[in-house]
Amino acid sequence: MQSGATPGMSRRSLLTSAAVIAAVPLLDACGSPKEKASGTTGEGDLAKALPAHAASDLVKPDIPVVAGANGASTDPAFLAYPANPPKTVTGQVGKGGTYVTMTPLWGAIPPSSGNAYYDAVNKELGATVKLQPADGNTYADLLPPLFAADKLPDWINIPTWTMTKLNFGEAVRTKLADLTPYLAGDKIKQYPNLAALSTNAWVAGVWNGKLYGLPIYSSNAVIAGMYYYRKDLFDKAGVSADVKSIADLEAVGKALTNASAGQWAFDDLFGNDAAYICQLFGFPATGYPWAADSAGKLQHRYETEGIVEALNWHAKMVKAGYLHPDAVANNSQNGKQRFWSGKVAVCADGTGAWNGDDAKSGAAATPGYNRQAFKLFSANGGKPTVDLGNGAGMYSFLNKKLNDGQIKELLAVANYLAAPYGSAEWLTVNFGTAGTHYTMTDGNPLLTEKGSKEIATTYQFLAGPASASTVQSGAVQVTKDAAAWQADMVKYVVKPLFYGMNVSEPAQFSSLNLPMIDTITDVKLGRKPISAWTDAVASWRKQGGDDLRKFYDGIREKYGTGK
Numbered sequence: 001m002q003s004g005a006t007p008g009m010s011r012r013s014l015l016t017s018a019a020v021i022a023a024v025p026l027l028d029a030c031g032s033p034k035e036k037a038s039g040t041t042g043e044g045d046l047a048k049a050l051p052a053h054a055a056s057d058l059v060k061p062d063i064p065v066v067a068g069a070n071g072a073s074t075d076p077a078f079l080a081y082p083a084n085p086p087k088t089v090t091g092q093v094g095k096g097g098t099y100v101t102m103t104p105l106w107g108a109i110p111p112s113s114g115n116a117y118y119d120a121v122n123k124e125l126g127a128t129v130k131l132q133p134a135d136g137n138t139y140a141d142l143l144p145p146l147f148a149a150d151k152l153p154d155w156i157n158i159p160t161w162t163m164t165k166l167n168f169g170e171a172v173r174t175k176l177a178d179l180t181p182y183l184a185g186d187k188i189k190q191y192p193n194l195a196a197l198s199t200n201a202w203v204a205g206v207w208n209g210k211l212y213g214l215p216i217y218s219s220n221a222v223i224a225g226m227y228y229y230r231k232d233l234f235d236k237a238g239v240s241a242d243v244k245s246i247a248d249l250e251a252v253g254k255a256l257t258n259a260s261a262g263q264w265a266f267d268d269l270f271g272n273d274a275a276y277i278c279q280l281f282g283f284p285a286t287g288y289p290w291a292a293d294s295a296g297k298l299q300h301r302y303e304t305e306g307i308v309e310a311l312n313w314h315a316k317m318v319k320a321g322y323l324h325p326d327a328v329a330n331n332s333q334n335g336k337q338r339f340w341s342g343k344v345a346v347c348a349d350g351t352g353a354w355n356g357d358d359a360k361s362g363a364a365a366t367p368g369y370n371r372q373a374f375k376l377f378s379a380n381g382g383k384p385t386v387d388l389g390n391g392a393g394m395y396s397f398l399n400k401k402l403n404d405g406q407i408k409e410l411l412a413v414a415n416y417l418a419a420p421y422g423s424a425e426w427l428t429v430n431f432g433t434a435g436t437h438y439t440m441t442d443g444n445p446l447l448t449e450k451g452s453k454e455i456a457t458t459y460q461f462l463a464g465p466a467s468a469s470t471v472q473s474g475a476v477q478v479t480k481d482a483a484a485w486q487a488d489m490v491k492y493v494v495k496p497l498f499y500g501m502n503v504s505e506p507a508q509f510s511s512l513n514l515p516m517i518d519t520i521t522d523v524k525l526g527r528k529p530i531s532a533w534t535d536a537v538a539s540w541r542k543q544g545g546d547d548l549r550k551f552y553d554g555i556r557e558k559y560g561t562g563k
Contacts, residue, residue: 039169039504042559045209051188054195059422068490077469077483080443094127099154103461104136117432177398191415200391203500213395222389231370245381253322267347276348281306285387288496340365356472414463421468
């Protein structure tokens with residue numbers, strides 16, 4: 001499965017980085033955030049700033065969207081590109097304006113001069129969008145000087161994970177265009193493709209009660225990841241994959257570990273900072289780490305009984321010998337290869353790991369390779385839950401210096417770029433000109449040699465549609481299987497506290513988590529006893545954790561919790 005299929009960009013590389021980002025606010029003499037720079041938005045103001053959602057039915061997916069809990073839903077799934085792609089935009093788009101943009105790019109930067117792909121898309125847009133892709137690996141370092149010197153381009157992509165360097169709660173107010181007057185509520189309906197994006201996609205683009213960001217690579221079913229298993233290995237060993245509790249998972253560990261034969265049941269099932277195992281043991285995920293205890297008091301994920309149980313259980317699996325030695329050594333470099341080759345039968349990974357290229361690589365390593373995912377389950381066998389993450393990990397922003405006419409023109413351009421998968425516009429934005437940049441092969445677009453040289457992920461980082469599950473490398477069954485899994489998963493989605501509020505933590509808390517992550521690694525791998533964790537939590541509280549709780553108590557008192 002490839003979600004939001006775009007040349008040169010994997011959705012997983014975005015989503016694994018996406019989380020609630022605590023931007024660093026200005027501090028007054030007492031060390032508390034100035035209100036104007038906080039970035040925080042309460043539930044009432046958030047509702048006023050968010051665009052209305054108006055689904056589009058112009059493109060019919062092969063596997064329809066399934067609604068889930070708390071506003072979550074599955075991504076639409078396509079088994080082939082529609083034979084007669086409909087147009088979703090009619091009439092003139094742009095008005096001939098010229099605009100400079102800046103976006104990240106992980107990969108080779110295509111030529112800007114004489115690029116027939118750029119010319120073809122700009123012709124359709126009716127405007128000259130000058131693309132300036134920059135190295136994605138150093139992109140975060142390029143942004144602060146631009147903001148400081150007030151030399152921002154007209155349109156810029158800002159990944160959420162870079163905002164900590166930008167004092168973003170203040171930056172949006174002083175440098176970037178307020179889009180609330182153009183897009184809030186029903187106003188967005190003049191831009192139907194933007195209106196078709198889910199509400200969850202917009203929430204992290206709201207700062208200080210106003211809408212600034214256009215969501216990139218959005219989805220309405222964003223979770224950190226899942227537990228995968230090798231169905232072919234389970235079937236060969238006669239082991240059931242109907243796992244409903246950690247007791248069942250332990251039985252899998254015993255049945256599928258044979259160290260003398262070079263096979264272990266598990267890779268690391270914890271994830272960095274407990275990114276995955278929180279689902280099983282019911283404590284908050286990394287992006288939104290606070291929950292209310294039985295008395296209503298705010299409790300950080302580090303303080304929960306769930307994480308203690310998870311650490312003890314994982315260390316128990318290590319001691320039993322069920323984890324691959326490289327996982328025990330905290331070596332994640334060859335994790336995919338271990339799974340492909342059958343050295344491990346169960347692993348934890350992001351949602352984007354389940355795709356056609358994976359199926360192709362796995363089959364090359366092991367004939368009969370079949371990646372599947374366990375349905376969501378909880379440690380004790382009860383009803384599972386999974387935290388809803390932000391509906392987008394990137395946003396683009398318009399420069400505040402643009403006038404009203406220019407903002408409207410760029411929003412019309414954004415509406416074109418946000419045309420859904422399956423549309424005529426999506427083909428143009430992502431694959432250029434038929435015959436020149438791509439050909440249709442087995443029902444899906446395939447880049448030509450010229451297309452591979454001229455096309456990269458560029459316009460897509462300015463605006464784009466919601467993700468779609470699509471066939472990659474001919475793996476039709478993978479798309480079907482992943483869509484079915486997603487349909488089951490969305491039933492259990494819950495919204496965490498402070499969801500979508502863009503809470504900006506004071507700078508003194510920015511390094512508070514680092515020692516905790518190291519301790520998690522030591523305890524989960526059995527290097528240190530659980531007492532090392534309880535000691536670390538006590539230290540965390542003294543060194544700022546309790547003060548951070550007071551900060552969030554203040555947010556809760558003033559703005560609510562957003563749940």
